[in-house]
Amino acid sequence: MQLLFAALHPFTSQRSFIMTPLRQRMLEDMGIRNLAENTQLSYLQQVSLYARHFERSPEALGPQEVRDYQVHLTKTRKLAPSSVSIATAALRFLYKVTLKRDWMPDDIPMPKKPFRLPVVLSPEEVAHFLACVDSLKQRTILTTAYAAGLRVSEATHLKVTDVDSQRMMLRVDQGKGSRDRYVMLSPRLLEALRSYWKIVRPKTWLFPGHIPGRPITTDAVGLACRKAQRAAGIAKPITPHSLRHAFATHLLESGTDVRRI
Template sequence: MTNEAMSPLRRRMIEDMTVRKFVEKTQKDYIRHVKDLAAFLGRSPDTATAEDLRRYQLHLSDTGVRPPSINSAVSALRFFFSITIDRAAVTKPLTFVAEPRKIPVVLSPEEVARFLEAAPGPKYKAALSAAYGAGLRVSEVVALKVSDVDSKRMLLRIEQGKGRKDRCAMLSPASASLPCCTAGARP
């Protein structure tokens, strides 16, 4: 985060997030949400009341902000008020918004085959196959190394995935048979 003309309040919030090892994207999102609250109020966010926060969340909802973004704002504001300025009671009216879970679109085997055939080379085919077969996120696929593939045990080691957590994912038989996923191969 840059240091140009930073208020003591913002600096304090960034320090609080840094101590808790928040990733830079989360820090930027939290700062943005607090800035948006300040713009809504027309004054410093640390002066907000519980009623101000209730009106702000209602404003977000009324202006068509999607539930995940509202929930991100709720998390940011709860952090700001409870940790940075030690006024947790003000956040009592803030509530997370439930969003109905949607069933993801699942490709047919034929569609998956066409998708993989369109890959420009074995490296891309392996990445796409692993991503689809193991349900990996794009950032997890990009960070994969050949040493993360255990084709004997049919596992992929995912380091520092979402939430900076390590995990293992199942390697599909189709992915394991690709030349770049065999021992000693270099895509």
């Protein structure tokens, strides 16, 4: 049976989705609403896995199948609530927006995520961790993520022209929510960026990747982060996003106004 959504193995398969009317319509609906590219890819992937599970078109499925699939994700695959929420959001978009089904919100219930306080690194731990990053480029990008409180996707997409040393600002182009914004550029970060630039001499992207004309990937930064954590011997979980949490916490502890943070 040929599904309206072809299955795609997460992040590894080189096969593309079969272009079908339903997939095309959902893609157009997401584009009209200016959903982020990663969100669009995630939603398409989740709907494909859903269709593959039942081996039927999503158009032929209803609230009972959605419920059964959520039970499957929770009980059989034992996914975390956050992962089930991603699948649920994709199905809500498909049925509410693209297929325009007149269902009640409880027909596709959203799992409640448990609230957990993040494990925050101390300033000393951050300094020790960054010192263990063996690549200059990776150390500078992780330093930038911490010192400016950037998401890893924002740090990887910085351009040389985004560094405004006159106003002591970094321009973040199309960050989360497709919004441009400026963030603080501290003198120490500016010094680190200048030292990095003198050695690497990037032209367009501040942190270029291996593919000409493209920035470094977030996966490459994540790999460097894990490698540095092992070298640092820090038991706390460390991800690029951990540095963003540490940035906000350290500012708060230093007396910075919470509205400014």
